[in-house]
Amino acid sequence: MGAMIVVKNLIKIYKVGSDKVVALNDVTFSIEEGEICCILGTSGSGKSTLLNMLAGLEKPTRGEILIGNQRIEKMNEKRITRFRQKNVGFVFQSYNLLHGITALENVAMPLIFRGVKKKKRDKIAFMMLAMVGLAKRVKHKPTQMSGGQQQRVGIARAFAARPKIVFADEPTGNLDSRTTIEVMELMVTMSRKNNRTLVLVTHDKEIAAYADRIIQLKDGEIISDERKELQFETQKNAVI
Amino acid sequence: MNFRGRLTSKGEIIVKFIDIIRTCLRNLTKRKLRTALTISGVLIGTSAVIVMLSLGTGMNIQITKMLEEWADLTLIHVYNWGRWDPDNDVVPPDLDDDMVKTFMDMKNVKSATPFYTNFYSGMQIAVYTADGWVLQWTPFIGVYMDELENFGFKLLEGRFKQEGDPPTTILIGPNTGSYLRSYIYEDEYAWSEWGYDEETDSWEIISMPIEDFFKEEFRIIPLTMDNRWEPDLSVIGSQTAPNMEYDEELKLVGILEASPNDWEAREGIFIDISYMAGLIKAYNELNPDNRYEEFDGIYHNVRVRVDDMNNVPAVEAEIKAMGFYTSSFNEMRENMTQQVRTTQMLLALVAAVSLFVATMNITNTMIMAIIERTKEIGIMKVLGCDIIKIRTMFLGEAALIGFLGGVAGIGFSYFLSFIINNFLGQFFMDLFNYGTIEEGTKVTISVIPVWLLFASLAGATVIGMAAGWYPAWRSTKISALSAIAHE
Numbered sequence A: 001m002g003a004m005i006v007v008k009n010l011i012k013i014y015k016v017g018s019d020k021v022v023a024l025n026d027v028t029f030s031i032e033e034g035e036i037c038c039i040l041g042t043s044g045s046g047k048s049t050l051l052n053m054l055a056g057l058e059k060p061t062r063g064e065i066l067i068g069n070q071r072i073e074k075m076n077e078k079r080i081t082r083f084r085q086k087n088v089g090f091v092f093q094s095y096n097l098l099h100g101i102t103a104l105e106n107v108a109m110p111l112i113f114r115g116v117k118k119k120k121r122d123k124i125a126f127m128m129l130a131m132v133g134l135a136k137r138v139k140h141k142p143t144q145m146s147g148g149q150q151q152r153v154g155i156a157r158a159f160a161a162r163p164k165i166v167f168a169d170e171p172t173g174n175l176d177s178r179t180t181i182e183v184m185e186l187m188v189t190m191s192r193k194n195n196r197t198l199v200l201v202t203h204d205k206e207i208a209a210y211a212d213r214i215i216q217l218k219d220g221e222i223i224s225d226e227r228k229e230l231q232f233e234t235q236k237n238a239v240i
Numbered sequence B: 001m002n003f004r005g006r007l008t009s010k011g012e013i014i015v016k017f018i019d020i021i022r023t024c025l026r027n028l029t030k031r032k033l034r035t036a037l038t039i040s041g042v043l044i045g046t047s048a049v050i051v052m053l054s055l056g057t058g059m060n061i062q063i064t065k066m067l068e069e070w071a072d073l074t075l076i077h078v079y080n081w082g083r084w085d086p087d088n089d090v091v092p093p094d095l096d097d098d099m100v101k102t103f104m105d106m107k108n109v110k111s112a113t114p115f116y117t118n119f120y121s122g123m124q125i126a127v128y129t130a131d132g133w134v135l136q137w138t139p140f141i142g143v144y145m146d147e148l149e150n151f152g153f154k155l156l157e158g159r160f161k162q163e164g165d166p167p168t169t170i171l172i173g174p175n176t177g178s179y180l181r182s183y184i185y186e187d188e189y190a191w192s193e194w195g196y197d198e199e200t201d202s203w204e205i206i207s208m209p210i211e212d213f214f215k216e217e218f219r220i221i222p223l224t225m226d227n228r229w230e231p232d233l234s235v236i237g238s239q240t241a242p243n244m245e246y247d248e249e250l251k252l253v254g255i256l257e258a259s260p261n262d263w264e265a266r267e268g269i270f271i272d273i274s275y276m277a278g279l280i281k282a283y284n285e286l287n288p289d290n291r292y293e294e295f296d297g298i299y300h301n302v303r304v305r306v307d308d309m310n311n312v313p314a315v316e317a318e319i320k321a322m323g324f325y326t327s328s329f330n331e332m333r334e335n336m337t338q339q340v341r342t343t344q345m346l347l348a349l350v351a352a353v354s355l356f357v358a359t360m361n362i363t364n365t366m367i368m369a370i371i372e373r374t375k376e377i378g379i380m381k382v383l384g385c386d387i388i389k390i391r392t393m394f395l396g397e398a399a400l401i402g403f404l405g406g407v408a409g410i411g412f413s414y415f416l417s418f419i420i421n422n423f424l425g426q427f428f429m430d431l432f433n434y435g436t437i438e439e440g441t442k443v444t445i446s447v448i449p450v451w452l453l454f455a456s457l458a459g460a461t462v463i464g465m466a467a468g469w470y471p472a473w474r475s476t477k478i479s480a481l482s483a484i485a486h487e
Helices: A047-054 A077-087 A103-111 A119-132 A147-160 A178-196 A229-239 B008-031 B033-070 B097-105 B242-246 B263-267 B273-286 B310-323 B330-372 B374-383 B389-421 B427-429 B449-476 B480-485
Strands: A002-014 A018-033 A034-043 A062-067 A088-091 A167-171 A195-202 A213-218 A221-227 B075-079 B111-112 B126-127 B134-135 B139-145 B156-159 B168-174 B180-184 B189-191 B191-197 B202-207 B218-222 B248-257 B269-272 B299-305 B325-327
Touching: A002 A047, A002 A195, A002 B139, A018 A047, A018 A195, A018 A213, A018 A221, A034 A047, A034 A178, A047 A062, A047 A167, A047 A195, A077 A088, A077 B389, A088 A147, A103 A119, A119 A147, A147 A167, A147 A178, A167 A178, A178 A195, B008 B033, B008 B389, B033 B330, B033 B389, B033 B449, B075 B310, B097 B111, B097 B299, B111 B139, B189 B248, B218 B242, B218 B273, B242 B273, B248 B269, B269 B273, B299 B310, B310 B325, B310 B330, B330 B374, B330 B389, B330 B449, B374 B389, B374 B480, B389 B427, B389 B449
Parallel strands: A034 A195, A034 A213, A088 A167, A167 A195, B139 B269, B168 B248
Antiparallel strands: A002 A018, A002 A062, A213 A221, B075 B299, B075 B325, B111 B299, B126 B134, B126 B218, B134 B180, B156 B248, B168 B269, B180 B189, B191 B202, B218 B248
């Protein structure tokens, strides 16, 4: 098992007027393939900035980000988009589903970008939706669904294109506690089943408990990095 | 583990194209009213331009048709007056048989013949029948008889002159001999009878004093003139008159078809020009005090027949360059077409303004669409949609608006064209400053040529894309990160 994500001496400084705000200050870590990793931190800790940079949505001020041995911070927009298309899935706090189209079409969308034919991608999308328990709601539009259902569509979409890594940014931030458990279990199960690397960003310690490993950020620096080796192994075995 | 993005295959491109069209249609149908209004703008612009251009096309066809009715558009008159004009730079060569041959050999020239008629000269030559009638007011026309067919004359009856026919061979027009005067009883006349023909909506001769020309014996005689310039008909038939040595029988072989406007061919008698030259000599001998200019091998007027009216300008210019004076209806046609073209361009310009407004309307619609869909664009970008695809999607939408507007515009143009042709004919004739439509005549003023259909479809699509260029470019500049935060 090799390192999927390697972050070296990552620094991000925002300029606000003439002031400089240090969002990330010399962060170094790596995440293994198949690992479920949580980046935990309060608001302003730099966790969202870190996630954006891992996903290639923002460029670091200094430092390196290697994903599968590729320096993504050096890629131009066209290449990084192509890279995301092939290798990355997203789950957002506010779901970010397109409202005009059905659940099926939403899940199929990443496959459109990869040039998969309609028949095939509809089939994949349906299977993904069935997997998250929404087989009967494929023709529904997001506006006709509850928050939990919408997030399950979001999860189906994130895994549809078989990405190597799934990033989840406060995926349960808008959900009640019962639905939160459902969604978290679903996400973790999906990751384990398909041996996907899952990077979870949250401020909630209960959520963090689902992860194999918790990297805690504060003021742009890593203050703790805990691995739950035992739990990781047993859980993995249990699923298999 | 392979992290590299695969190269796009041909199959993928096709899938993408279909998906783009599908997405465009879906997005357009999502905002039905706005799409319909934007398309209407293009519709109005396109149909305005099409109709304005169609008017010009129709008017030009109309002009050509009208000129063809009262003028011969492939005919060039050549005169040898150029040699007497001191301002003429080039002194023309002799307008003789060799020159006519030169004309005949020119490119796009079908035929050429000298043309001489006694009608303008006052020279009196009488053609008469054995049973007592003179053909009054009949132009006597000297031409190359062998060239009549090449020159474009058509036969109503009989045949053209052939080899072996005597020099006195003649062809006549359909109305030749419609007015006869007796040379036996002075002041006795015979007219043809006219009647209204409902089918052709015109007055036509329904019976002629001579019933069958081919049974009649025609003779020719140069007359002597008295001091009142009255021809002396009494000499006809008198065996003692000096004219009698020139008295000859004519051989009629055919009757020509003639348009109502070609009075020479309609009422004249065609005879060989060399025979005509002999007649002038004979007339001069009889009328020493009223001599007429004899041919010394040089003609005053030669007519040249061109194969197509579009070749007339070139042939005419070539003949002019030799120093000859020429005339044709081509110049008139060109002036009229030029005037129509100017008016047409002005109208099209006005129409183009509406198309321009439609273009801005598309741009506006597309900018609105992009603002509305900022979040959607952001999500798509984050999920790995290529920028180029986002741009193509918006360009495609704009192009589709243009294309649909073009299609609708073409349909609407046909409707307008129908209205104009059926109800607004006179109004547009006045607008183009020419002619009055006869009561009950259908005039096709608006004609939509096929190329215009394709051009306007392509044009509308290109305009759509041009209008969508800026919004599409703007869509690619949307930051994925801020777009997903955009609520």
